[in-house]
Amino acid sequence: MAEKLKLEVSDEVAIKIQSMNKWFGSFHVLRDIDLTVNRGERIVVCGPSGSGKSTLIRCINALEEHQTGQIIVDGTELTSDIKNIDRIRSEVGMCFQHFNLFPHLSILENCTLAPIWVRKIPKKEAEETAMHFLEKVKIPEQAEKYPGQLSGGQQQRVAIARSLCMRPRIMLFDEPTSALDPEMIKEVLDTMIELAEDGMTMICVTHEMGFARQVANRVIFMDDGQIVEQNEPEQFFNNPQSDRTKLFLSQILGH
Amino acid sequence: MSENNSFVRKEMISERIPPAADRGLLKWVRENLFSSAFNTIMTFISLWVIYSITIAVTPWFLNGVWDAKTVRECYDLLDGKSGACFAVLKERFPQLIYGFKYPSSEYWRPNIATVLLIVALAPILFRRLPRQLLIFTAVYPFLAFWLIWGGSILTSVSAFLGCAIAVICYRRFSSRSFAIAVLISLIAANVWWIIGGYIVDLNASFLSLKVVASRDMGGFMLNLLLGTIAVCLSIPLGIALALGRQSGMPIIKWICVVFIEFIRGVPLITLLFVANVILAFFFPPDTSIDLILRVLIMMTFFNAAYIAEVVRGGLAALSKGQYEAADSIGLDYTQSMRFIILPQALKISIPGIVNVSVGMLKDTTLVSIISMFDLVGMIRGPILSSTDWNGVYWELFGAAAAIFFVVCFSVSKYSQWLERQLETGKR
Numbered sequence: 001m002a003e004k005l006k007l008e009v010s011d012e013v014a015i016k017i018q019s020m021n022k023w024f025g026s027f028h029v030l031r032d033i034d035l036t037v038n039r040g041e042r043i044v045v046c047g048p049s050g051s052g053k054s055t056l057i058r059c060i061n062a063l064e065e066h067q068t069g070q071i072i073v074d075g076t077e078l079t080s081d082i083k084n085i086d087r088i089r090s091e092v093g094m095c096f097q098h099f100n101l102f103p104h105l106s107i108l109e110n111c112t113l114a115p116i117w118v119r120k121i122p123k124k125e126a127e128e129t130a131m132h133f134l135e136k137v138k139i140p141e142q143a144e145k146y147p148g149q150l151s152g153g154q155q156q157r158v159a160i161a162r163s164l165c166m167r168p169r170i171m172l173f174d175e176p177t178s179a180l181d182p183e184m185i186k187e188v189l190d191t192m193i194e195l196a197e198d199g200m201t202m203i204c205v206t207h208e209m210g211f212a213r214q215v216a217n218r219v220i221f222m223d224d225g226q227i228v229e230q231n232e233p234e235q236f237f238n239n240p241q242s243d244r245t246k247l248f249l250s251q252i253l254g255h
Numbered sequence: 256m257s258e259n260n261s262f263v264r265k266e267m268i269s270e271r272i273p274p275a276a277d278r279g280l281l282k283w284v285r286e287n288l289f290s291s292a293f294n295t296i297m298t299f300i301s302l303w304v305i306y307s308i309t310i311a312v313t314p315w316f317l318n319g320v321w322d323a324k325t326v327r328e329c330y331d332l333l334d335g336k337s338g339a340c341f342a343v344l345k346e347r348f349p350q351l352i353y354g355f356k357y358p359s360s361e362y363w364r365p366n367i368a369t370v371l372l373i374v375a376l377a378p379i380l381f382r383r384l385p386r387q388l389l390i391f392t393a394v395y396p397f398l399a400f401w402l403i404w405g406g407s408i409l410t411s412v413s414a415f416l417g418c419a420i421a422v423i424c425y426r427r428f429s430s431r432s433f434a435i436a437v438l439i440s441l442i443a444a445n446v447w448w449i450i451g452g453y454i455v456d457l458n459a460s461f462l463s464l465k466v467v468a469s470r471d472m473g474g475f476m477l478n479l480l481l482g483t484i485a486v487c488l489s490i491p492l493g494i495a496l497a498l499g500r501q502s503g504m505p506i507i508k509w510i511c512v513v514f515i516e517f518i519r520g521v522p523l524i525t526l527l528f529v530a531n532v533i534l535a536f537f538f539p540p541d542t543s544i545d546l547i548l549r550v551l552i553m554m555t556f557f558n559a560a561y562i563a564e565v566v567r568g569g570l571a572a573l574s575k576g577q578y579e580a581a582d583s584i585g586l587d588y589t590q591s592m593r594f595i596i597l598p599q600a601l602k603i604s605i606p607g608i609v610n611v612s613v614g615m616l617k618d619t620t621l622v623s624i625i626s627m628f629d630l631v632g633m634i635r636g637p638i639l640s641s642t643d644w645n646g647v648y649w650e651l652f653g654a655a656a657a658i659f660f661v662v663c664f665s666v667s668k669y670s671q672w673l674e675r676q677l678e679t680g681k682r
Binding site for chain 1: 574576577579580581582583584585586587590594595598599602677679
């Protein structure tokens, strides 16, 4: 694995979550979550399935509604006010496990739709921006194709470019590589590493522990809807404190 | 590894064509007609059936009489041979197409309206055509009303201007609040219509065509009129109902569910009787809402309820990820519906919408039961009951079937073409 990235983290707060709770019906998915993310941080969230990692990052851009506690993103508190939610969503990019590209629109249209209609940017300018980011994720030649004609790895990179076109200040990744063939995982991770090098604030739910070691400045381990342990990657992998963390790490790194 | 399992290819095999029996026509015949003993027998039986029908029907067509004044004259000309009496179609052609009361001097008006209908529908049906044509599409309904019903053109112009004013007001105020924009545009349009009504009354003869009342419409023209308007209005209404049914707002959802379930639970013919007879009891004695309008409202509601359920199926077929992706890039509800959800849901719904709409087109013949003289009404009523053409069932109903088949088959072919056009590769 490549060398650990050394990147600056500012002390400006990007996301602040305070004693946040969420239930699905009577099932308590997130319990007393406290988390502060500074600008420029790269955080990897891991944990067994059903531990609430995805739900946590989905709460940050209000795809899921939290019931108690506070979430403040970029100084705006997430409430049920639809205007706040739309503002935060246009500042926070999100990549999904299954890409969720729009199959009826070309790659270029996928990337320009939101800038044109949400940011009110002229079409030509939006297309230039889109091409810039498609070049960044190394697939400008696919711009006229449709998502169905691309491989999984290419689709995920388009999804990243689509988010970047909104010029977000924070990027959320929800298991971006777990639906991909091993060959394609690397090309997506490389794109994410580049993004980190540019100083993007990132929260990434993933099981790619190599990526965590190389890119993250903090690893969070969740189980049963709570944050069990968080630490710098070195400490987290080499010297885990909680028994639950040790068990989890032995299971995913044990072969 | 043992010696037997080891293998290295020296030369790659190049492509070869399949054997002769697995190519072209021969392959098709073998696979589709003679693939087994049973299928071979079925093929010969089918050929025999097709042959017998052709032998029986061909003379009937070929001996057909096209020039005769009455059915009796037909039989005299046939002189005992088997043959059709197509003369009825020729002699009663205007009645079959326009009904028996539409003034024959004015036939050019519905003719022009039909030709222009094709022009107006073209930019909606074919995306490649220049978008400027849509302006004509917007004007067409008002123009067609003037052509078919007659009266002063000012009536149509005033109605069109009212709608235009409403659209302009809505655009102007929609950035503030949806509800306020709708309210203001409704008020503005109604104020204009009141003013416009006076202006029209003062100049009633300006560019005036002979007025034709609704009860004088008939023949296939009536079917086409009812079918086209009901289908065109019910698609947007159906989409709105489907979205309303999914709405998070309980009152809207409740209204849509009750509307859809009620209309779907009632036969169309019942609704038509309601339109014909019962609705009159709900209006003050001296007001009369046009019969065609009443029938149109019922047909639109009926079709919209079915389309709503078809579209709901399309909406449900989309993955939740599409809604979430649209939300996550910051699109609001209207934008995500317009650009992401509806284009995909409607594409999935095309076969269902066409299915329902073709059904509606054919169901327009039900109006013959509430004594409107559409194509079937004309045949059952004035034509068959006349002494001249008594008993000429096959030719007349065959012709009606042929006309409807041509229209419905074209619609179905168009929809298949559209589906292929919208195909953008696998998901």
